[in-house]
Amino acid sequence: MNDPILLHLIRISVILGIFLGCVAYIVWVERKVLGHIQIRVGPKRVGPYGLLQPIADVVKLVSKEDLTPPNAHQWLFRLAPVIAFVPALLSMAVIPFGDTVRILGRDVRIGIADINVGLLYVFAMSSMGVFGIALAGWSSNNKYSLMGSLRSSAQLISYEVSLGLSVLGVVLLAGSFSLREIVEAQARLPFVVLQPVGFLLFIMASSAEIARIPFDLPEAEAELVAGFHTEYSSMKFAMFFMAEYANLVTVSAMAVTLFLGGWQGPFADGPHWFAVKAAAMLFFFIWVRGTLPRYRYDQLMRFGWKFLLPLALLNLLATALAVVIWGGEA
């Protein structure tokens, strides 16, 4: 914590830069992978292999006209995309990408902040994102927006409970809320081996939390136009879009941190293992999107409350019993 300000600034800039780069390029990867899953080639015109496509998309979005509906609540309409986007970025601050390394004769921790309630911090941030969605729909003064945002909020509120319970097993095993300590507790065995049910619950609940297929009800365009962001255009729309992909990256990073052993791996520990595992998680989420159809809304709610939640509670109970019987620090 006694690092000079300059080191903090460098660390924040590098991690933020990589993170935003990932957010931009995961869109390209998704379009490419989905293309090949559907026996197409995906974007290929802009630059080699379509690699400049994200830049072209950004230029397109920036140069579009920025519309605000006349009957919208003016400043809440402008605030909503910010509330959706900023927490999505802030979650990145506590994720440990690697252990302490020596660079230029100084011990440098890889990761912006290391707080002892890191896990709770991520949950606090992700629960703030709901406000962005709820306010976007309400302030647009449009019935499709309102219906879309009511659905999204209901979905997020419902699955947040299961998501929180699914990771408590990990907290019990590691005996800490600190993400760094959770990773260090997996030195011998990643928690996915000890918490297979917790891992599956986490994947399912977090897919719903970030509104990915098969839980992408907020974007059910056949019934809701475009859901809560129907009235948004230009960069305000882009902020919702980026928030969505930022959340996808964060969820993958959290899955790696909580269940897959973080930066630790065979041969040499380091951020490269984190990157490999996170990429695998991201690929998995894209693969799921290319494979599964969408749930109906009532199925979604029934699945969340009547299957996921009881299973998460049982898993927590079983883990707690195991920790009491065999002692913590598995």
Added chain:
Amino acid sequence: MNLAGFAILSALAIASALSVILQRNPVMSALSLVVTIFSLAVAFLSLGTAFLAAVQVIVYAGAIMVLFVFVIMLLDLGRREPFRMTGLSRKLIGLAAAAAFFAQVAASISATGVLGAKPPAPLSPGYGSAADIGRAIFTDYLYPFEAASVLLLAAMVGALVMAKKRIER
């Protein structure tokens, strides 16, 4: 915590709390309450109780206030006519409730002896950590904690019963 930081935080908390009751639009009131909760969370953080700060944001801002906003949106309150408190008796009841609450808070603060000349005892290490709070809830405050659980359960059952009646009608 230094005095300037504390002054800014308290000013923000009080201003947003006033905004909660002065806004005509219920959505704006709810959002003002979120700002109040956030400033309280930062106050907890500056006192070194990061766990309480995180829980404050998750439970109050992230769960309860989200539900408030959700219900306000669902019932579409406040878009047609603004909130307004009418009638003398209601104002008197409100005043009495506020006075009782103020007296209660004042009594609690003076009971802790913070206002006395004696500086408060230094906090034990681990004060306000998850383990510390968990132990306090399940040992010293077990009965109040269980009573609160029963109260919440009763409220939940009551809400379900009321909602169900409306559907059958």
